[in-house]
Amino acid sequence: MIYDWYRGADATGGIARRFQELAGRMERATDAEALLPELEAIVAEEQDPNMRAYFLWYAGSLLYSRNKMALALEYFLRAYREFDPLEASFPAVAHAYHDTCSKCSGDWSELVGVDDRDAVEAAPMELAVLLWSQQTSMTPAMQLFGLGILAVFFLRRAEDWRSLTLCELTRIASAREHRCDTESPISLWTLYEASYYLGRRKDCERIVEMLEKVDYQGTYLQLAARWGLPKPRAT
Amino acid sequence: MIFEWYRGSDSSGEIPKRYAFLRQDPYKLFSPEKRVEAFQELCRLEQDANYKALFLYELAMALGKLDRDEEMSAKLWEAFETFDLLGASFPHVAEAYAQVAWLLAMEWLERGEPMEELERYVPAMFAALVWWDHAPIKRWDLMGCWYGLGRFFLVSAQKHADRTFGELALLCALRLHREATEDPKALLFLFECYLFLEDRRRCEKVLAMLREVDAEREYLPQAEAMGMPAEGPS
Numbered sequence: 001m002i003y004d005w006y007r008g009a010d011a012t013g014g015i016a017r018r019f020q021e022l023a024g025r026m027e028r029a030t031d032a033e034a035l036l037p038e039l040e041a042i043v044a045e046e047q048d049p050n051m052r053a054y055f056l057w058y059a060g061s062l063l064y065s066r067n068k069m070a071l072a073l074e075y076f077l078r079a080y081r082e083f084d085p086l087e088a089s090f091p092a093v094a095h096a097y098h099d100t101c102s103k104c105s106g107d108w109s110e111l112v113g114v115d116d117r118d119a120v121e122a123a124p125m126e127l128a129v130l131l132w133s134q135q136t137s138m139t140p141a142m143q144l145f146g147l148g149i150l151a152v153f154f155l156r157r158a159e160d161w162r163s164l165t166l167c168e169l170t171r172i173a174s175a176r177e178h179r180c181d182t183e184s185p186i187s188l189w190t191l192y193e194a195s196y197y198l199g200r201r202k203d204c205e206r207i208v209e210m211l212e213k214v215d216y217q218g219t220y221l222q223l224a225a226r227w228g229l230p231k232p233r234a235t
Numbered sequence: 236m237i238f239e240w241y242r243g244s245d246s247s248g249e250i251p252k253r254y255a256f257l258r259q260d261p262y263k264l265f266s267p268e269k270r271v272e273a274f275q276e277l278c279r280l281e282q283d284a285n286y287k288a289l290f291l292y293e294l295a296m297a298l299g300k301l302d303r304d305e306e307m308s309a310k311l312w313e314a315f316e317t318f319d320l321l322g323a324s325f326p327h328v329a330e331a332y333a334q335v336a337w338l339l340a341m342e343w344l345e346r347g348e349p350m351e352e353l354e355r356y357v358p359a360m361f362a363a364l365v366w367w368d369h370a371p372i373k374r375w376d377l378m379g380c381w382y383g384l385g386r387f388f389l390v391s392a393q394k395h396a397d398r399t400f401g402e403l404a405l406l407c408a409l410r411l412h413r414e415a416t417e418d419p420k421a422l423l424f425l426f427e428c429y430l431f432l433e434d435r436r437r438c439e440k441v442l443a444m445l446r447e448v449d450a451e452r453e454y455l456p457q458a459e460a461m462g463m464p465a466e467g468p469s
Contacts, residue, residue, distance in 0.1 A: 085409040085410075085412075085413060086409065086412070086425075086437060086440065086441075090413065091413065094413075120399050123399065123403070124399065124402045124403055124406060127403050127406050127407075128406050130364060130365070131364075131381065131406060131407065131410040132410065134367070134373070134374035134377070135374070139368035140364075140365050140366070140367070140368055141368060147365070153399075157391075157397070157400075160395075161391070161395055163391075165354045165357055165358065165387070166391075168357075168358040168361075169357070169358060169361050171320075172320075172358060172361050172362050172365055173361075173365060175320035175321070176365045176366065178320075178321070179320070179325065179326065179329075191321075203321055206321055207321070
């Protein structure tokens with residue numbers, strides 16, 4: 001069976017055939033961008049949202065591999081908005097969805113100077129990566145930056161809503177991040193903030209000890225000094 | 236080097252020796268009651284928080300074998316709170332941590348999903364999700380965690396009128412639905428998420444699926460009673 005991967009709306013197989021042929025040309029072309037209008041035509045014709053997303057993800061991946069970061073990000077973001085996990089065609093493109101979420105949220109976007117997104121926008125993408133990680137070869141240990149984003153997102157909401165449960169989620173996410181990169185002062189600082197709100201005084205003291213060894217610029221140590229230590233919680 | 240895996244507080248080697256023996260003895264020399272006593276003793280002797288938590292987990296399992304479920308639950312909670320995520324010995328017991336977190340998450344389901352206790356269980360659910368790769372936890376094992384976490388996100392979204400939390404809840408509901416497409420309970424949860432996000436088109440779609448699969452008519456009436464979002468762009 002050829003074009004077995006295709007789960008779109010075109011029963012004739014025409015879209016799948018055209019995409020396959022175009023993908024081959026794009027991979028061989030030195031200037032893949034010149035072929036994007038053809039891909040756009042296929043996207044416009046396709047009625048299934050997940051297949052549209054798949055085509056856009058493909059373009060994003062190709063541009064990403066050619067170091068065309070700004071344009072790649074545009075395609076990944078368009079793909080992200082198209083994916084619809086409720087549709088029957090979704091399982092066939094779940095891997096592309098997972099990769100799209102990971103790419104849209106990652107810190108690599110700083111390279112292209114268009115990063116106007118913050119943790120609020122990135123948190124759902126990172127949760128999606130975590131939820132779908134068992135479908136791929138990616139484990140939470142490979143999601144360092146994403147766990148950090150989730151931790152910061154939960155922490156800000158915890159502050160706004162005075163929620164100890166969200167502080168706990170922050171502590172769990174940043175502790176996992178810390179265990180994967182034990183010398184990162186950023187994850188240590190998030191861990192400090194969560195531990196502070198939870199009244200975990202001993203943990204705060206230990207984090208400061210670790211920061212003294214790895215926070216070479218002293219940024220987070222200054223913050224810790226300003227915050228001080230929490231009062232021990234009665235419970 | 237024997238007992239090399241042990242990173243606890245006992246430099247004499249006595250604790251790992253006893254633990255290794257207990258682990259090798261599959262209820263042959265020790266009766267279940269004796270196992271309980273032996274693990275209680277290990278918990279008492281061990282000074283390292285992470286190894287103490289590991290022994291508390293083993294004690295909980297031994298209590299479970301005797302159907303002492305309430306005590307088992309108490310020891311699981313004690314273990315969960317005893318694990319020291321910052322401690323140098325933690326990586327050596329991370330599997331037990333993930334296992335404890337997952338068992339607690341399952342406990343919420345087994346107790347009939349009491350919403351008033353959800354916040355207590357949510358950290359365990361999240362910990363299981365974040366550490367699943369350290370334990371023999373498969374994706375279908377995590378369905379309860381997706382559901383519980385999703386419920387927590389939805390409750391938070393409704394309480395604080397926060398759309399991002401609504402989106403987090405929807406992600407959990409969709410993940411659950413994709414694993415159990417004909418489960419009416421998961422469909423009801425999905426409906427609630429779309430309702431919160433005012434996505435009428437998808438509410439209708441989920442309602443149609445519920446009509447198809449909710450043979451007992453247990454969840455469909457609940458969804459219908461919730462109403463539909465207003466007409467408009469979704």
